[in-house]
Amino acid sequence: MKYRLTHCTKYTYEGAVTVSHHLARLAPRTLPGQRCPWHALEILPIPVGRGVHVDSFGNITSYFEIEGKHEELEVTARSFVEVFATRHPDPALTPAWESVRDACQAEKLTHCSEAGAFRFSSPMVPIGNEYKTYVLQDFPPGRPILQAVVALTARVFKEFKFDPRATDVTTPVSDVFKNRAGVCQDFAHLMLACLRSIGLPARYVSGYLETAPPPGKAKLTGADASHAWISVFCGEVAGWIDTDPTNNLIPGERHITVAWGRDFSDVSPLRGVTLGAGGQKMSVAVDVVPVDE
Structure with a gap:
């Protein structure tokens, strides 16, 4: 099966944030039964710095930093993934x-x-x-x-x-x-x-x-x-x-693997720290669309 994935996370802050640092684990893994030939991460406001590394569990992890006052943060991950049938033992x-x-x-x-x-x-x-x-x-x-x-x-x-x-x-x-x-x-x-x-x-x-x-x-x-x-x-x-x-x-083919670890704290899709803001509201929208052959 082939899929187009869209995962959009939006934070709305009660006050202005001046600096924020974030880690995202939103890129699907490449595995024997799965491959991800294309992945993109769109971030608004535009970060002043960003990078990608592989964590200790083999998950693709993106880091980004935003400076300057902002009252919203929107992170959209887009991916194309292929998942193949896997045979398991009796x-x-x-x-x-x-x-x-x-x-x-x-x-x-x-x-x-x-x-x-x-x-x-x-x-x-x-x-x-x-x-x-x-x-x-x-x-x-x-x-x-x-x-x-x-x-x-x-x-x-x-x-x-x-x-x-x-x-x-x-x-x-x-x-x-x-x-x-x-x-x-x-x-x-x-x-x-x-x-x-x-x-x-x-x-x-x-x-x-x-x-x-x-x-x-x-x-x-x-x-x-x-x-x-x-x-x-x-x-x-x-x-x-x-x-x-x-x-x-x-x-099977309907499950798409993104990350793994000891528990949720190792694989949170998006986490970070902010300076300012006070409270915040978060909304998440996920779309998994099969691609016709």
Whole structure:
């Protein structure tokens, strides 16, 4: 599938801002199943300085600085992306989850131990016995890891209600777990807390969903906005495999990956600091348009 992406973020400040510095992670990644041959970032007011680098997780990160009084900031990311069908292993034929856990804890540097960097708690993802108890219902001894991950994904989808009013970007995982409600970011953080609590590497993925589904396909929750899901390391052969608890599926051609990290704090689409302003209002508009062949 080929897509044209537009992600527009607009800040309106209560007072004049004199200086602002920002980081944007809005460029889709190039992956075995995805390529982004074109990406542009339009910024108003025009920055006095800007640059691009790759962060420690391999995400393309843009920096820009604005000087001079301004009461609005508008950042528009435009991209052209191709997403290809990806074949995944039979879940029943993936290794036992304990063997993956143990391999990722090895002291010798391997592909598995490198993935193990994602098995620890992070700023927005705690680990604890309550999450361990919850996840072990789907991870009995010896169960193939992807089979268990698929089961956990389905249970989170069934037991947690999608409710945009239940949480905000700062809501802790403990509240989501207690109240059984949230949005895609919350469900991703919850699954990460569960998997990491039993020693499995899992990372947070940010991206988009196709806005208009193909004929006969249901529209997925989270379309028309940034979306979030997770990726679980399933062993040296299977590698990293994504799963979307908000929609109870393994992502395919309708999911577009932008960035990944330990949690949302590593992949926020746009963040920054300002001098002046006071309060601010933010609006976001996302458009994912399939391109006809």
